[in-house]
Amino acid sequence: MTQHFRRETLTHQESSGDGPKDAKFKVLVLNPWGSFGQYGERAILENAGCAVEIVEDRTEEGILRAVRDIDGLYFTGPVSRKMLLAMNQCKVMAASSIGMDTFEDFDLATEKGIVVCNCPGVFVDEVANQGMALLLACVRWLVPTANFVKEGSWADRSRERPWGYIHRMTGQTIGIVGLGDIGKAMAQRAAGFGLRVLAHDPYIPAETFKAHGAESVSMGKLLQDSDFISLHVPLNKETRHLISGPQFALMKPEAILINTCRGPVVDEAALITALQNGRILAAGLDVTEVEPVASDNPLLKMDNVVISPHMASISEWANGERRRRPAQEIAAALTGHQPRAVWNKEVLEHLNLK
The missing domain is CATH 3.40.50.720 (NAD(P)-binding Rossmann-like Domain)
Structure with missing residues (x-):
């Protein structure tokens, strides 16, 4: 298609509306x-x-x-x-x-x-901080254990404790999908917790991985080797349902998925199935495929899922x-x-x- 451009310095235009009387x-x-x-x-x-x-x-x-x-x-x-x-x-x-x-x-x-x-x-730091907060909440089962205490169940030894497998974190592996600004900030925070950092991003030069302490790997290796997987990609045709059934099939059964980018990057139906079947351990989500999340969404009934209302960028x-x-x-x-x-x-x- 032939494109027609205005080759110009942007010129002043008189206009009406609120503002200075001499608005251009x-x-x-x-x-x-x-x-x-x-x-x-x-x-x-x-x-x-x-x-x-x-x-x-x-x-x-x-x-x-x-x-x-x-x-x-x-x-x-x-x-x-x-x-x-x-x-x-x-x-x-x-x-x-x-x-x-x-x-x-x-x-x-x-x-x-x-x-x-x-x-x-x-809001690079805000989103990375939220990603790490979601990861910690999932690893330490913070939401169900906090509710357990608030409900007065701590003293009741007959009650089953509301946590499952607990990762040590130190020395474990996080896989970062998308090593843009937020992915880099997540890698920095992960290093502070003693995590080994893998990353996958076909658009980033090799020296960037090295500069941020990340090992560049294929998507398959990242999914197979990571204890924690954090998503930091834009939503487009290439990344819609980037994480779906075949990807969950490669993950460790104790894997935790973190998504602070865009909900449709994850196939939510496949995520629900993976969680229900014990295919992965937990998920921390700041975004969902449909927002606001529906009140009957099965994710809301799972103790191994932490959801925040798309507020990672806020401070x-x-x-x-x-x-x-x-x-x-x-x-x-x-x-x-x-x-x-x-x-x-x-x-x-x-x-x-x-």
Whole structure:
């Protein structure tokens, strides 16, 4: 397909809406976290000459109407192909998340000359900490044992103790699938617990594994040799159901699976079967295939499963930074500067950004 790009320095556009009277750009905010402006994100945009509008009508028709004449989009959640087609002059879009699996058509965004940004590096430590917390909770059976004490059962010696196999951890092996920023941070934490670190990532150079104390191995070896398996990959066609029946069949019966990336990376039906059949020992999940998790999901009734509500990225610092960063990216692009985290990097070849 022939692609048509706007070869230009992003120029000023007069716009209406809230913000400075001499606003040159119009920025639309879609599905913001909390009260927009609480962490300075509105001020960042207004100082760059942007009039800020919050989407009030969240029907498809309302959103398509709202995006027609915008210069920038600050968004959380999905961006459809219809939205991109409706944009007449949009120059930059910035998400308040790392994952971009709900963005429908990057090729179309690039064809239209739209810079698309995400938010990497902001909550790396938070997610890695959550991954380690889930692992420790599973290893030490923290949730069922805490409930056991709260129920007043500690003193009752006739009650069966609510734990099964307990790993020592020290000297055992963790397999990290995906050695990006969060995978690296997980490897660092694992080393602190005396774990041997295996990792699989076909897109990472050999020296990166060595630099982070990880042994580069095939996926099969990782699944077979690891006591703990932690997932840190983006969700795409390649990684959807990356972990399913054949992968569980390779794991040790005492293996613990940790998932803090995206729910559909794991085939949940296969996970449930593996847990019910004792094919693996336990699972710690911050994400599920359908969110929020259904109240009748069998995972909720298993003592060997710990589930948190997709909150691994949260900390007070990260909450503010994830709100400011998209505003900074939009402000940079609209004032003729290159944003720090561009997803569709090929678009930069056709724009004169400093």
